[in-house]
Amino acid sequence: MNLKWKVGDTTITKITEITYPEFPDLIPAATPEVVKKVQWLFPHFVTPEGKLSVSIHSLVVATPGAKLVVDTCIGNGRNREPLAIMSNLSTSYLEDLIAAGYPPESIHYVLCTHLHLDHVGWNTRLVNGKWVPTFPKASYLMDKKDIALYGSIDEHTPDAFMQMQRRTFADSVQPVFDAGLAKPVEGPAEVCDGVRLVPTPGHTPGHCSVLIASKGEKALITGDFMHHPIQFHDPGLSISADVDTNAAIATRRRVFAEYADTPTLIIGTHFAGPTAGKLVRDGDAYRLHV
Numbered sequence: 001m002n003l004k005w006k007v008g009d010t011t012i013t014k015i016t017e018i019t020y021p022e023f024p025d026l027i028p029a030a031t032p033e034v035v036k037k038v039q040w041l042f043p044h045f046v047t048p049e050g051k052l053s054v055s056i057h058s059l060v061v062a063t064p065g066a067k068l069v070v071d072t073c074i075g076n077g078r079n080r081e082p083l084a085i086m087s088n089l090s091t092s093y094l095e096d097l098i099a100a101g102y103p104p105e106s107i108h109y110v111l112c113t114h115l116h117l118d119h120v121g122w123n124t125r126l127v128n129g130k131w132v133p134t135f136p137k138a139s140y141l142m143d144k145k146d147i148a149l150y151g152s153i154d155e156h157t158p159d160a161f162m163q164m165q166r167r168t169f170a171d172s173v174q175p176v177f178d179a180g181l182a183k184p185v186e187g188p189a190e191v192c193d194g195v196r197l198v199p200t201p202g203h204t205p206g207h208c209s210v211l212i213a214s215k216g217e218k219a220l221i222t223g224d225f226m227h228h229p230i231q232f233h234d235p236g237l238s239i240s241a242d243v244d245t246n247a248a249i250a251t252r253r254r255v256f257a258e259y260a261d262t263p264t265l266i267i268g269t270h271f272a273g274p275t276a277g278k279l280v281r282d283g284d285a286y287r288l289h290v
């Protein structure tokens with residue numbers, strides 16, 4: 001069963017591509033000793049041994065007027081070396097999306113919170129040897145700063161991650177431009193009634209989160225300004241893939257202060273288990289109440 005949340009008249013559905021019960025070295029400083037001091041993380045977000053769990057999923061947002069897919073995961077059949085655990089997947093993502101009632105042609109908008117490989121993969125699919133947009137009637141919104149960074153990677157750069165991102169752009173973003181479906185934006189941006197992109201920079205320069213509002217209720221889809229609920233406990237815990245570590249930490253502190261002790265549902269783009277909850281103050285830190 002797909003997890004679902006109701007925000008006023010809007011429904012948000014989680015379509016899981018793959019779950020990593022123990023994601024290797026996600027946050028190097030979050031050792032099992034550190035994790036074990038944060039008891040509320042158990043059992044949903046960490047293993048009994050104190051390893052961090054990660055989920056890769058899309059969040060389908062159905063408002064009364066439009067259907068949106070927020071982030072399109074990794075995709076099948078991609079070489080994403082040096083990330084072996086994300087390479088050459090063969091999942092039932094697309095079938096699962098259809099079974100949930102959201103065939104690709106029913107989608108009006110695809111929102112890419114940023115352009116990393118695990119957020120744009122199903123932007124396209126392979127048809128007769130060619131990468132073509134999976135969602136043929138959608139506008140694909142992505143921030144201009146991320147397009148500038150990841151659309152111009154030097155093919156001779158020695159950085160293996162950036163080389164992989166160059167291939168990702170070529171097979172998962174460029175075909176969307178070629179089909180005329182890309183809509184570069186500069187956050188903040190109104191997507192449609194009740195859905196906004198809000199800048200949460202640091203992980204990437206153009207990173208945006210998604211704010212949903214309906215009938216006085218609200219939800220925030222994080223994207224990757226954070227990767228794991230342990231960062232509510234300590235916003236200073238960072239992953240190595242943040243483009244600007246200090247900006248990412250500042251974004252976490254700002255967003256947590258804004259939403260703590262409010263009724264806004266926080267939906268994590270990589271949170272495992274229940275995936276969503278309310279943010280509450282917990283002494284000097286924060287905790288996700290699920």
Ligand SMILES: [Zn+2]
Pocket residue numbers: 116118119224270
């Ligand atoms: Zn990610």
